[in-house]
C-alpha cells in the first residue's frame with residue numbers, strides 16, 4: 001500500500017511514551033520528520049522532542065508554530081495526549097477533575113488543531129488524528145474521562161465536515177485497553193494483578209491487552225495518503241472489548 005508519508009512533517013502530542021511514542025516511531029519509519037512533546041524532557045532517537053505542557057494554550061500554540069517554522073511545513077497532527085486523572089464515577093468526581101480532564105483531552109486537541117490548521121490550509125493538505133477511547137463511544141471508564149473522550153469524537157466530526165473543502169482530513173481513533181511498561185494498565189496490574197488478569201479474561205475477547213504499536217498502525221494509516229476517502233470517522237481498535245454497535 002502506498003502511504004505517501006516520506007518527508008511529511010508530523011506532530012504527536014504526548015508522544016514520549018505509550019501510544020504516542022509508538023505512533024511517532026511508526027511515522028518516522030515511513031519517512032516522516034516527527035516532533036513529539038511531553039512535560040518531562042527526554043531524548044528520543046530519530047525524533048524531535050519538545051518540553052511542553054499542553055494544558056497551557058500559549059505553550060502548545062508556540063510548540064506547533066515552532067515545528068512549522070523549523071521544518072517549513074506541517075502536514076500531520078496527532079492529538080494523542082490525554083488521560084483520566086484518577087478516574088472515578090460521577091459522584092466520586094469533582095468539578096476540578098472534570099476541568100482538568102477536559103483541559104488535557106479536549107482543549108489540548110482544540111488548541112493544537114487551531115494552531116495547525118492555518119499551516120495545513122496554506123499547503124492544501126493535512127491530516128489530523130484525534131485519540132479518543134472506546135469510553136468516548138459508550139458509557140464506561142471514569143465519568144469525566146467518558147465525557148471528555150465523547151467530546152473529542154464530536155469535535156472530530158465537526159472539524160472534518162468544516163475542513164473537507166480545504167484538503168484536511170480529520171478522524172478519531174478509539175483504542176480499547178492498551179498495555180505497556182510504565183503505562184496506566186501496568187500500574188493497575190502492579191497494584192492488583194489478580195483483578196486485572198480477571199478483567200482481561202472477562203472483558204477482552206482476544207484474551208489480552210492491545211499494544212501501543214497496534215493502535216499506532218491505525219493512526220499511521222489515517223495520517224497517510226491511503227486514507228484519502230476517510231474523514232469524520234471514529235475507528236475502533238480494541239480487540240472486541242467495546243459493546244457498541246455503532
Ligand SMILES: NC(=O)c1ccc[n+]([C@@H]2O[C@H](COP(=O)([O-])OP(=O)(O)OC[C@H]3O[C@@H](n4cnc5c(N)ncnc54)[C@H](OP(=O)(O)O)[C@@H]3O)[C@@H](O)[C@H]2O)c1
Nearest residue numbers: 014016017018019038039040053054081082083133177178
Ligand atoms: N492506554 C490505554 O489503555 C488507552 C486506552 C484508550 C485511549 N487511550 C488514550 O491514548 C492516549 C495516550 O495514552 P497512553 O496510555 O498511551 O499514554 P500515557 O501514559 O497517558 O502518556 C501520555 C503522554 O502524554 C504526555 N503528557 C501527559 N500530560 C501532559 C501534559 N499536560 N502536557 C504535555 N504532555 C503530557 C506524557 O508525558 P509527560 O508525563 O512527560 O508529560 C506522555 O508522553 C491518551 O489520550 C489516552 O486517553 C489510552
